[in-house]
Amino acid sequence: ALADSAPSGTELSGEALDLLHEGAQALGVSLSPAQLKQFVTLYGLLRQGATQMNLTALHSERDVVLKHFVDSLGALQATLWKEPERSSLQVLDLGTGAGFPALPLAISCPALKMTAMDATQKKVAFVERTAEALGLTVRGLSGRAEDLGQDPIHRGRYDVVVTRAVASLPVLAELALPLLKEGGWLIAQKGQLEDAEVAQGERAISLLGGELHPIQRSHLPFLGDARALVQVHKVAPTPAKYPRRPGIPNKRPLG
Ligand code: SAM
Known part of the structure; x- marks a missing residue:
């Protein structure tokens, strides 16, 4: 249909x-x-x-x-983008799929240094080809967040991690916070977000060196679907044992 x-x-x-x-x-x-x-x-x-x-x-x-x-552009409502030196930020899209939100963000803010990451190599290859056809400099990165978060080349290297429709908040916290620099931000775009997920997420976030900021709730223009923008500030180093091995964050979420 x-x-x-x-x-x-x-x-x-x-x-x-x-x-x-x-x-x-x-x-x-x-x-x-x-x-x-x-x-x-x-x-x-x-x-x-x-x-x-x-x-x-x-x-x-x-x-x-x-x-x-339009939904991908919703990531731009996070308060961090209002900081003056936002243009040269290193941004990682965790679980980009076919390039969301990475590609819309790269189109609207071409100065961002965007990396589009996914566990599926075929999807990353598509995003790289598409970015090139659009004249955008988006770097593709294939791998699992659990592995990249323990790799010195990627751990603690990004100013911002954006992510849409990838995992629950406690899982996202474990996948994303290790990749951030101290002072960096996780921006997670969620649909419906229940209080229980927020409470568990908040416990996981503080274990991992983050601080949960007030959730911005909104509706998708024209369609009215509920949206929640989660913003987490990394205020302390993430303990070395996180992220755990591939699959464990999902199987046994923190918090
Ligand atoms: N963010 C895109 C969007 O909003 O259209 C794709 C969402 S799709 C539902 C989830 C994507 O996250 C999949 O492409 C999957 O391969 C990727 N993913 C899930 N867990 C991952 C992990 N641990 N590391 C890397 N990528 C992951």
């Missing part, structure tokens, strides 16, 4: 472009004509990639624009 609502072409309609422009604006992001054009290109490449490699469940054009493009 979903395939019925998906347009067969890879061109974004004028209507969808208006939706993107207005949706971004509702989040306080103004996209230039050149940036809108990059989103049009991204849409075409996603459509091609989705059918070839089953990258992501792409539904209607409207869903792609709102649930992938």
